Amino acid sequence: MAQGMHYLQIPGPSPVPERIQRAIDRQVIDHRSAVFQKLGKEVLEAIKEPFGTRDPVIIFPASGTGAWEAAIANTLSAGDTVLMAETGQFAVLWSQIAKRWGLKVEMIETDWRHGVDPAAVEAKLAEDKSHTIKAVMVVHNETATSCATDIAAIRKAMDAAHHPALLMIDSVSALASMPVRQDEWGVDVVVSGSQKGMMMPPGLAFTGVSQKALAATRTSTLPKSYWDWNEMLKFNENGFFPYTPAINLLYGLKEALDMLREEGLDNVFARHERLAAATRACVQAWGLELQCADPKAYSPVLTAVRMPGGFDADAFRKSTLEHFNISLGMGLGKVLGKVFRIGHLGDINELTLMAALSGVEMGLTVAEVPHKAGGVLAAMDVLTGESKKLRLSA
Amino acid sequence: MAQGMHYLQIPGPSPVPERIQRAIDRQVIDHRSAVFQKLGKEVLEAIKEPFGTRDPVIIFPASGTGAWEAAIANTLSAGDTVLMAETGQFAVLWSQIAKRWGLKVEMIETDWRHGVDPAAVEAKLAEDKSHTIKAVMVVHNETATSCATDIAAIRKAMDAAHHPALLMIDSVSALASMPVRQDEWGVDVVVSGSQKGMMMPPGLAFTGVSQKALAATRTSTLPKSYWDWNEMLKFNENGFFPYTPAINLLYGLKEALDMLREEGLDNVFARHERLAAATRACVQAWGLELQCADPKAYSPVLTAVRMPGGFDADAFRKSTLEHFNISLGMGLGKVLGKVFRIGHLGDINELTLMAALSGVEMGLTVAEVPHKAGGVLAAMDVLTGESKKLRLSA
Amino acid sequence: MAQGMHYLQIPGPSPVPERIQRAIDRQVIDHRSAVFQKLGKEVLEAIKEPFGTRDPVIIFPASGTGAWEAAIANTLSAGDTVLMAETGQFAVLWSQIAKRWGLKVEMIETDWRHGVDPAAVEAKLAEDKSHTIKAVMVVHNETATSCATDIAAIRKAMDAAHHPALLMIDSVSALASMPVRQDEWGVDVVVSGSQKGMMMPPGLAFTGVSQKALAATRTSTLPKSYWDWNEMLKFNENGFFPYTPAINLLYGLKEALDMLREEGLDNVFARHERLAAATRACVQAWGLELQCADPKAYSPVLTAVRMPGGFDADAFRKSTLEHFNISLGMGLGKVLGKVFRIGHLGDINELTLMAALSGVEMGLTVAEVPHKAGGVLAAMDVLTGESKKLRLSA
Amino acid sequence: MAQGMHYLQIPGPSPVPERIQRAIDRQVIDHRSAVFQKLGKEVLEAIKEPFGTRDPVIIFPASGTGAWEAAIANTLSAGDTVLMAETGQFAVLWSQIAKRWGLKVEMIETDWRHGVDPAAVEAKLAEDKSHTIKAVMVVHNETATSCATDIAAIRKAMDAAHHPALLMIDSVSALASMPVRQDEWGVDVVVSGSQKGMMMPPGLAFTGVSQKALAATRTSTLPKSYWDWNEMLKFNENGFFPYTPAINLLYGLKEALDMLREEGLDNVFARHERLAAATRACVQAWGLELQCADPKAYSPVLTAVRMPGGFDADAFRKSTLEHFNISLGMGLGKVLGKVFRIGHLGDINELTLMAALSGVEMGLTVAEVPHKAGGVLAAMDVLTGESKKLRLSA
Secondary structure (H helix, E strand, O other), rough: OOOOOOOOOOOOOHHHHHHHHHHHHHOOOOOOOOOHHHHHHHHHHHHHHHOOOOOOOEEEOOOOHHHHHHHHHHOOOOEEEEEEEEEOOHHHHHHHHHHHOOOEEEEEEOOOOOOHHHHHHHHHHHHOOOOEEEEEEEEOOOOOOEEOOHHHHHHHHHOOOOOOOOOEEEOOOOOOOOOOOOOHHOEEEEEEEEOOOOOOOOOEEEEEEEHHHHHHOOOOOOOOOOOOOOHHHHHHHHOOOOOOOHHHHHHHHHHHHHHHHHHHHHHHHHHHHHHHHHHHHHHHHHHOEEEEOOOHOOOOOEEEEOOHHHHHHHHHHHHHHHHHHHHEEEEEEHHHOOEEEOOOOOOHHHHHHHHHHHHHHHHHHHOOOOOOOHHHHHHHHHHHHHHHHHHHHO | OOOOOOEEEEEOOOOOOHHHHHHOOOOOOOOOOOOHHHHHHHHHHHHHHOOOOOOOOOEEOHHHHHHHHHHHHHOOOOOOOEEEEOOOOOHHHHHHHHHHOOEEEEEEEEEOOOOOOHHHHHHHHHOOOOOOOOEEEEEOOEEEEEEOHHHHHHHHHHOOOOOOOOOEEEEOOOOOOOOOOHHHOOOEEEEOOHHHHHHOOOOOOOOEEEEEHHOOOOOOOOOOOOOOHHHHHHHHHOOOOOOOOHHHHHHHHHHHHHHHHHHHHHHHHHOOOOOHHHHHHHHHOOOOEEEEOOHHHHHOOOOEOOOOOOOOOOHHHHHHHHHHHHEEEEEOHHHHEEEEEEEOOOOOOOHHHHHHHHHHHHHHOOOOOOOOOOHHHHOOOOOHHHHHHHHOOO | OOOOOOEOOOOOOOOOOOHHHHHHOOOOOOOOOHHHHHHHHHHHHHHHHHHOOOOOEEEEOOOOHHHHHHHHHHOOOOOEEEEEEEEEEHHHHHHHHHHOOOOOEEEHHHHHHHOOOOHHHHHHHHOOOOEEEEEEEEEEEEEEEEEEEEHHHHHHHHOOOOOOEEEEEEOOOOOOOOOHHHHHHHOOOEEEEEEOOOOOOOOOEEEEEEHHHHHOOOOOOOOOOOOOHHHHHHHHHOOOOOOOOOOHHHHHHHHHHHHHHHOOOHHHHHHHHHHHHHHHHHHHHHOOOOOOOOOOHEOOOEEEEEOOOOHHHHHHHHHHHHHHEEEEEEEEHHOOEEEEEEEOOOOOOOHHHHHHHHHHHHHHOOOOOOOOOOOOHHHHHHHHHHHHHHHHHH | OOOOOOEEEEOOOOOOHHHHHHHHHOOOOOOOOOOHHHHHHOOOOOOHHHHHHOEEEEEEOOOHHHHEEEEEHHOOOOOEEEEEEEEOOHHHHHHHHHHOOOOOOEEEEEOOOOOOHHHHHHHHHHOOOOOOEEEEEEEEEEOOOOOOOOHHHHHEEEEOOOOOOEEEEEOOOOOOOOOOHHHHHHOOEEEEEEOOOOOOEEEEEEEEHHHHHHOOOOOOOOOOOOOHHHHHHHHOOOOOOOOOHHHHHHHHHHHHHHHHHHHHHHHHHHHHHHHHHHHHHHHHHHHHHEOOOOOHHEOOEEEEOOOOOOOOOOHHHHHHHHOOOOOEEOOHHOOOOOOEEEEOOOOHHHHHHHHHHHHHHHHHOOOOOOOOOOOOHHHHHHHHHHHHHOOOOO
């Protein structure tokens, strides 16, 4: 049953649309040439929009993970304390990097079913009279749990505590699928990658860098070279890069940014919200439980679903892949085997979502996982309701 | 709402899978070279399998329509009589070509809701004592109505009438989606094209040619050059073509034939049957009527659906395209506006079908066409039932 | 020695540039949709420019050869006489088609080393007081010999003879490499194809059709359906085609027409002239003889070179292919084995030409064909001279 | 004059062959799936061959520069001393990274016209009785000067000095163009990248790691996470990666490794030697001077050419690019403006080299740089001589 299109419904990498695939499929050029320079300037400028910033956005030939490390290496020093919140596995991973780089991590616990609690952040910062905490590091959209964090509220909490720490967020799976408003929210470092809402293959890491973050590089003593923001910015000024950039991925990035501009970021975000709402209606109609326990934190990017007790999520994912040629996301870290995740991000539309949800519903049936039939009808109700609304407003 | 994948669910061209797209995307080569010769020999040999023949299959750089004309020009002469059956619009079109080439067409009527009636063919041939009728020309899978004809039964009817006419069939939309058994069925000319079950872009026309058909070329007096089978076969013997072939499409054809062989033709046919059964269950659950009135003639390739009275099929198709980014087939000829057609052929699987059916169900809702909700559940029942059966037999 | 780029220096198909390859590499669409219609209208309009006409240009999904046949089938009737000139193998092939369609061919002989002599045409027409000759059919650029014919002069000759015959030209290898001025020259039918100056893969045939040619369709009695211009034009009016067009090749055609417009047709022609001049200088410096004996008829598209006596051109071509990964054109028809042909058409520039000429010079050395070394220096002299001129005029 | 193929003759990135471009142009997949795992295992195993090792080769989603940093961060500690030789700009850059990571660099000077002198290395190590020097870091093929270093001789020198330092080499531009024999030569760390002899786009960094190098990771105290070899190897064991890999580039890498295996590495190296010899013969025939002053150190990968006094290499490069659509490498560091570089690496063959050399020769003429005409003839003499030898031995 492996004929036809594979439905890649993991929360990243997300399927690359044909336009971007074709843009990437072009001969390499001299990365020191005027032709490259034009491309470099264009993408470095255009990428600011989805970050919601007028400050520089850095593009590394690397996986998103590299940008996490770069954020630390450029702004902090060994022995510095950072405040984090364990929203899920990606928060855990970032904290491990921090520790490997010699930072002390103060971790706010969660039940892996909520976003970061601004009050808890404020409390921690208020306690920290001596300003030992140098950075607050928050996962914007926790891909392990499908709980998003209200970053504006975190900023407010920090301001309320009158704390000078840097605010760093991991928007790897948020960028270009839900609003990132770096300047408006007062975020100092926004870390992201190419293979999620940006609809690109993996291989590029992005970092939005505020003036305050740049100022912090002057006191940081951690070693850096590949990740050095200042070195990068010196070259970027002219559209170039200090070492050979991933030329073909930059071709694709230009196309991706064009596609986002053509659709309009607000429309992109509304589309993700619409598909996420349909997905949740579907899951709830099946009688299954959402991993995210806070409706205000529901992610528009993916939906993590809790497996009924006694059933292994990975056995279900494997069976559904074999029968229906669809890849679902696995449960990570402490929800391994207990959760599966449905990605609905990037270049996705109503019918691809319906294919995915039909696949899950049929997969549940085939694997004999207890559920109520008709989740897909609930999803269609949401989508046709939205369609009618769009029509009325058109 | 035009983001994401476009669902091309017309009954051809069908979506071209990535493997075939990539095979086509290759630099042209010298069509008189040894490298080309190897390719030519390979595709000319491998294409015989889906035709079910050991006789030659001719490949024209042309649309399938060209092969219709070639079948006439190579075997018949002005003033010859041919027997046809008006199963639908494609039968009408073929008869028009016959007339333009100076043939007399004797047409068996149908209600455009059935395949060809073997008894009617037998009766006509039995009447034709003087063997005025030189060819019986039948549309194998009538793409306008989704009624297939039992070709083996037609052969039997011809044999029962002891009539020497050539049997020519139009398998344009049947090839590689449902069985074509040229040798077993005693078909003299099988006409087909690349853009249906063969999963290719349009641009190649195929013709399976029996020894009897080749013998008929010796008496045919119609003018021909481009379509001349004998000229073609002379070059094909060495893997070459008399004029520049569509090299890139031949690259793709080789890949398509590889894909069919890898899946196994019987599995390909079973997949089409399975998806067609799910589609019909869905349509019937909506309370809509199938255009094909004979269950034995149901096509595994597409399903034509009759629009409820008072509703225009084309307005519905347009609305559904706008809302859900899906293309459905229009009603052709005398069912224009009264029928829409769902293609489920080529490189299609369960989830793409569910996407398509969800699109139609939501489209009916949005366009306020009266129907019962839940067609998609009926389709999923068929598909999960089949999945379980496959699992048991594995 | 088969690593690296293959140099495809036959006179068509010519290498397809990356932009066009990528344009073709796109999913198929519904050929009855509004999206297709837009594409159809665009290419049908834009293709008129390289034909130099405001009259319609027809696009068949076919090899160029098909357009030859169509020109005959649409305008003439069995028994009609046409006047041709045997400039080389392509003239021979066209005359064979004419004969297969029941025409009488009056053939003006040449030595296969010149273009068509206008005086000979005028004499023949002047003799034909009764206007038995219905068409003058001329190969514009004879790809077998690299001799071009002055079409304006042929028109003048026809006018001088006050003869009403149609003027049909085969510009298959001329189009978009050298001027085609259908309207200015008073040509009634211009036949061409995609795989030469148009830089496309083979698979599309083009025909420019004058009003006079269209008028001739009213009296023509030859059978036609696939090639029927009037049927085609009826659909083309709305951007559509009477049967499934080769959608992907039309994507590529749009890109090709864009590229030609961007470079400017006059620049395209000048580039071909420049490269052809360099090629001839090279051949002459080797001490080899050009097949075309008339400097005024030298083709800008390709250069046919006569093999020194006692040496077989095909053995040389084979050896050079094996050693240097370059395909050269073979001698056709009566110059088989005596001539090899260097294509310098389509998306070619100075350095690709130098690669090709170096390959031929080294091939001559390796195959021990007597020649003077340094042809490539003569070619470079021409090219640097041209470069300097361009610089001075810039 | 920018039509036709662009000749990218810089010493990397080198042009990506069609097969690899097409392999990369494929939809992304789940990087935690069994399908990915198979790919991961295959490339991780196959890449060992061009490194000449049975030890692991690590693949980072990064530019080659990243692998330099990783070599340091994994094996060394702040304050460690390393021995380097200033063979050219790439040695300078590597030493700067070492300094940024807190290492002390002892630098052996050269005139930028030779490889590393083994005797100088031996002398330095012999002096270092206390084994303060922890690593010898050598550029294998100095891309700035086209001087290669005899790595086996460096190993011998280290052994003669009985010094336990690690041997690390930068084979970025050597890999898959000239022999790298990590195990045979006793190299501990081989650093490389995708965009040179590997014929890939930039975006992957490779590192061959000996058991001794792995042992050194246990004492290294430099911070690392992204570059952590041990973390990487833990995942690689099962074909996976600790963070999202550059999936599409891995598709391409598999194809590249297939191509190298098909040609045979020894043939690949011989081809590079042959083309390099032709290039040098050409340069010398022009009367220009090679930057590399030691014939034993001549690089098979590229040829750096000294500009005649009073002429600016970059003005010449710019003019030649404009006139002949060819990119040449610039002079780097202290030979900026004094040297231009001709890349002849990766998927290159005789005719592409001749195109490049013709371009340079014509470029010299157009820019009125004094030189003797006929360099290309000298190159052809080398190539035809080699062709004859190959023929005799075949």
